Amino acid sequence: xxxxxxxAVDTRTAMSPTERDTPAPVGASETTTLxxxxxxVWATRLVVAGIVLSAVNLRxxxxxxxxxxxxxxxGLGMSGSxxxxxxxxxxxxxxxxxxxxxxLARRFGPAAVVCAGMAAIFTGLLIRPYAGxxxxxxxxxxxxxxxxxxxxxxxxxxxxxxxxxxxxxxTGLYSMVLALGTSLPAAVTVPMTHALGGNWKLGLAVxxxxxxxxVVPWIPLVRxxxxxxxxxxxxxxxxxxxxxxxxxxEEQPPLRxxxxxxAWALAVxxxxxxxxxxxxxxxxxxxxxxxxxxxxxxGLLLAVTMVMGVPLAFVxxxxxxxxxxxxxxxxxxxxxxxxxxxxLYLAPAAGAWAWALLLGIANxxxxxxxxxxxxxxxxxxxxxxLSAFAQSTGYLISIPGPLLVGxxxxxxxxxxxxxxxxxxxxxxQMVVGVLAGRDRTVEAEAAAR
Numbered sequence: 001x002x003x004x005x006x007x008a009v010d011t012r013t014a015m016s017p018t019e020r021d022t023p024a025p026v027g028a029s030e031t032t033t034l035x036x037x038x039x040x041v042w043a044t045r046l047v048v049a050g051i052v053l054s055a056v057n058l059r060x061x062x063x064x065x066x067x068x069x070x071x072x073x074x075g076l077g078m079s080g081s082x083x084x085x086x087x088x089x090x091x092x093x094x095x096x097x098x099x100x101x102x103x104l105a106r107r108f109g110p111a112a113v114v115c116a117g118m119a120a121i122f123t124g125l126l127i128r129p130y131a132g133x134x135x136x137x138x139x140x141x142x143x144x145x146x147x148x149x150x151x152x153x154x155x156x157x158x159x160x161x162x163x164x165x166x167x168x169x170x171t172g173l174y175s176m177v178l179a180l181g182t183s184l185p186a187a188v189t190v191p192m193t194h195a196l197g198g199n200w201k202l203g204l205a206v207x208x209x210x211x212x213x214x215v216v217p218w219i220p221l222v223r224x225x226x227x228x229x230x231x232x233x234x235x236x237x238x239x240x241x242x243x244x245x246x247x248x249x250e251e252q253p254p255l256r257x258x259x260x261x262x263a264w265a266l267a268v269x270x271x272x273x274x275x276x277x278x279x280x281x282x283x284x285x286x287x288x289x290x291x292x293x294x295x296x297x298x299g300l301l302l303a304v305t306m307v308m309g310v311p312l313a314f315v316x317x318x319x320x321x322x323x324x325x326x327x328x329x330x331x332x333x334x335x336x337x338x339x340x341x342x343x344l345y346l347a348p349a350a351g352a353w354a355w356a357l358l359l360g361i362a363n364x365x366x367x368x369x370x371x372x373x374x375x376x377x378x379x380x381x382x383x384x385x386l387s388a389f390a391q392s393t394g395y396l397i398s399i400p401g402p403l404l405v406g407x408x409x410x411x412x413x414x415x416x417x418x419x420x421x422x423x424x425x426x427x428x429q430m431v432v433g434v435l436a437g438r439d440r441t442v443e444a445e446a447a448a449r
């Protein structure tokens with residue numbers, strides 16, 4: 001198998017002149033020092049396994065709880081307001097803890113931080129049903145969400161580091177598995193809990209097993225990185241130009257990400273698509289039920305919307321990575337969203353299945369945003385900073401949306417105003433998405449200002 005240096009050179013010949021003249025992705029010093037042949041194949045397979053198992057663990061802590069929220073409230077004596085707070089905790093934790101990821105990655109390495117993140121998810125999921133009260137449940141949930149937050153940010157970094165020539169396909173794989181990890185717990189947690197004797201605590205805790213499995217692939221990669229750090233430093237004279245430039249890029253100070261217009265556009269795009277996703281997951285079944293659709297069918301319609309992300313999350317990043325400008329994809333997804341909202345307003349019950357499909361397509365702006373994170377930065381640290389900035393800022397933007405929809409629904413007594421808000425937010429999402437999709441890098445923009 002060709003070494004990483006050769007692959008990097010082959011990849012860079014297909015880049016634009018600006019990208020070709022920039023350093024190789026940071027982390028090349030870690031991957032290029034691996035031996036050729038079996039050792040390299042073994043390490044790559046471990047990374048792929050780690051990415052897949054980590055991705056499937058980034059949502060069960062949230063969607064499994066949603067499926068059993070009523071039982072959790074009754075079991076813990078949780079008030080409605082506290083339950084509402086619990087549903088708002090995920091984006092808040094993603095915003096707060098996601099900021100820490102780049103600094104932790106610089107200190108310990110992305111693989112070590114993701115490994116620790118999976119361990120935090122395992123611990124939080126295991127202890128939260130048995131924490132002995134609402135405060136303990138919230139604290140254990142926050143621990144799991146902290147692990148999810150740092151792993152959310154670093155997944156694009158891992159992809160950029162290990163697969164610089166396959167960002168689209170690997171992001172597609174990661175996004176597809178993440179979509180599976182979102183829909184599967186929502187579908188099977190309740191029947192699985194019934195099969196376990198109706199014990200909601202056990203029904204929640206069982207998802208910790210999946211998180212434990214995700215820790216395993218990262219352990220040898222973390223050990224491998226530690227073993228190679230000293231020899232790599234001692235063999236600086238033997239470094240290739242690619243690894244030397246990568247190490248030099250690694251030592252550069254963090255870029256001023258807030259100076260980049262593309263970074264801000266991507267952050268707002270991420271926030272608006274997250275707002276649409278949380279509104280859809282939280283309120284779409286109620287819209288259908290108020291239109292006369294049965295509760296079971298409304299839940300099935302939501303499942304259809306979520307499952308649409310599985311195949312499209314694999315296809316869209318692959319297409320996006322081949323295009324110099326991702327704006328056309330942004331517009332197609334936005335038009336599908338506007339059509340879906342129009343259908344919800346005009347004929348929510350008559351065309352329910354069509355609207356569910358259209359909104360499922362529109363929600364695939366998430367894997368597109370992840371792909372653009374990997375494409376809008378040249379180096380590993382740049383991807384880490386952009387990922388942290390876009391996701392943390394974006395999740396902060398997304399917090400008020402579902403709450404505002406609830407307020408409008410309560411005070412207006414119908415879904416006209418909430419749906420108008422959803423459609424209205426789709427327009428700026430399309431605008432900033434087109435801006436974020438332009439063929440430029442945040443490093444170039446930050447340096448020019």
